[in-house]
Amino acid sequence: MQSDQVDPLVEAEKHPGSWFISPKRWADMERWHQAVAEIRRDTPVMEIDAPGFQKMHVLTRHEDVFAVSRDNARWHNTPMSVLGPDVQYEQMLEQGLPMPKSLVHLDGADHRDHRAVTNDWFKPAAVGRRQPRIDEIAEEYVEKMRSLGGRCDFAADIAQPFTLRVIMDIYGVPESDEAMMLELTQGIFGAADPEYLGDASDPFTKVMESVMRFIVYFNEITEDRRACPADDIATVIVNGMPGGCPIDDEHRLWYFIIIATAGHDTTSFALSGGLEALVRNPDQMRALGENPDLLQGATDEVIRWTSPVRHFMRYAQDDVEIRGTKIPAGGRVLLSYPSANRDDAVFVEPNTFDITRPDSDRLLSFGVGAHFCLGSQFARREVRTLLGRLSRELEHIELDGEPENAQSHFVSGVKHLPIRYSFR
Template sequence: MAEVGSPTRDDIFTDNERWGDLNDWNRTAVALHERGGIHRIERDGFQPFWAVIDHRAVLDIEKQPELFTNGPEPVLNTIESREARGMDIKTLIHMDAPDHGKYRRLTNDWFKPAAIRRLDARLTELSQQAVATLESAGGELDFAVDIALPYPLQVILKILGLPEGDYERMMMLTQQLFGGEDPDLQREELTPEVVAEVLMDFYGYFTGLTAERREQPTDDLATLIANGRIDDAPMPDLETLGYYVIIATAGHDTTSSAMAGGMRALIENPEQLDKLRADPSLVNNAVEEMIRWTAPVRHFMRTATADTEVCGQRIAAGDWLYLSYKAANLDPKVFEDPLRFDIERPNADRNVSFGYGVHFCLGAQLARNELRNLFSHVIPRIETIELAAEPTTMKTTFVGGHKTLPIRYTLTPTDGER
């Protein structure tokens, strides 16, 4: 039997099975904090790395993108999968200066708060649809599958300007790329060839989209990407593909995981749900706490370019560092009683779930708006709510959250029903 919450278990970073029990993962991370802010991880099949869990150290590393680069390998993969990878994709996350700034500038303004406000009407429509789904399901549904999964994907389709008919295809892309390690989400065993196949499929799809948007530009994000110029030349094909893929994938499973994980936290902490119901103005802080609590992007990697120190530990040039956003959000030095879900936590917004610095999440404001909009519509309608069965979580080491969240509920009557 696995040692539960034991500080000696530092396989929480490499073993995807450990993500199947999030409460145990969280307890283990808090126990690890007692042993220090940085841990050497050596595991069969993985290039050795340093797991950084200290909140301040994560921020310090992110503030120095020249000393700690995203390249050559920004995500934890096994040596085998790295070696066998057929096709390399180049997204913002894979880039460092000077390319990163050039590519980021292309879409940066599109995601500024004032700009994404134009999506508000669509968000409200989707939140109303979520309430309608709750009404028509008659008291039992799977909040992760029926509400949290479709919502952000519809937002992505809207910002890229894709038809709703492409929904299934986009769903497959995000699930294959992010949920790939989880056997339940795989079409077949996840080999590097399968990943390459998924990417090739999308390459064909997005190449068609690029041609269309070059011919007939509209005001959507796909048009901006298709016609993007870098150093006064059209963006190369692989980078154009990378741009579509990161927008399509980064904004989906991440946000839906925060939605489902946030709802579960409210169900398991009914006094917090009562507070939110009694005072809807708490929704903004509640969403920050949900984002701290869920940290759907579990990590990104950095590579040291020179000898340095992190948390007093000597780091050599070339060393690989794992930034654990999830464990940093549980740092007891910053978040008092970190295992308590508290929608009134005064510093919930100091969570590092969106990263920091030059790579800070491009979609952070959009994700927050989605969560605020959804919970503002759903919570006032919930009269009673409980788990209808044990929820399950994705066993993935990169991006993840709830696979299922079966709920049983009653709704307050609408004005017309009273």
């Protein structure tokens, strides 16, 4: 972005719809949920017409997010299914970068055929067979916690590298490249957070730099797997035959990017936010340690509570009306998952963290419909495995400072969780 241009993300902070479009608003989730509860009650279909952004309507109720997500014929994802200021897309085109073509950007048969390329790797039975490896990696990180001597930043020291290792392991990315994968993912998902901006002059430049470095890296992986196929997802993508034809360069690149990025920051934020909630509710931490039957519900509650993916966009294919608001063909809506997950029309006392709640399986954190999260089985197993072990093996745990949230309106959550603990 040129220095004389108005920064749409800075302008967004002043807008009444800032809760959804300004990265800074995601730093304080208590305030966020308070403000959005009012919006959900009074303006469930809220228009946002902010400088530098195409107009949109925000859907905050569970019923609406659910209905639109399931109606994939009427509501398309398109290459702009993640919210960004117009300038971001203009700059991508100007610099000759390919418009996004990952699974979340595809529709119809194109989406179905590309999803089928890796689908088998993510089915419950296939993911179940990887449980021993997830246990092994969890063991490594529990040992790391022990070696850190009773104090650590759980988010940065444990949750991030643990979730990264699980996904990179199936991907076939060597451990020596994991730090770079984390940096590039944060460069795409968290570019607006000053901590992840690095040397880049602004978030848009950061996103583009990260995409360009991914292109170089994944081109090398492609060459390698063509020459030496392996038992990993990278090989499956390189040899993919969506709709019976070899996968093309752009789809392959974006496939690599989504599998590399979608799997770890998301799950890592669920783990760090989940552990924070358990530390603040020690009776629930104790109950979980004593009764493994609570683990499944606790995992869903953690993922409902943290809702690390903050939105996806959908585009109307014909004129639609939602709760009396007309949305013309081509108009777009933002699906607010964290808001839908706190809707009291569905969840009893939604702002109470309760691992025994009977309604936690109605969570919308993974979306619903044709784009339902491909990696939900991995995410659930990772959360269940690590939080299950910690609840059983920790004698004591407390906060050792204030947790800090990442500033991103796309994927965010607790990025620093200082804790003090002892093992049994």
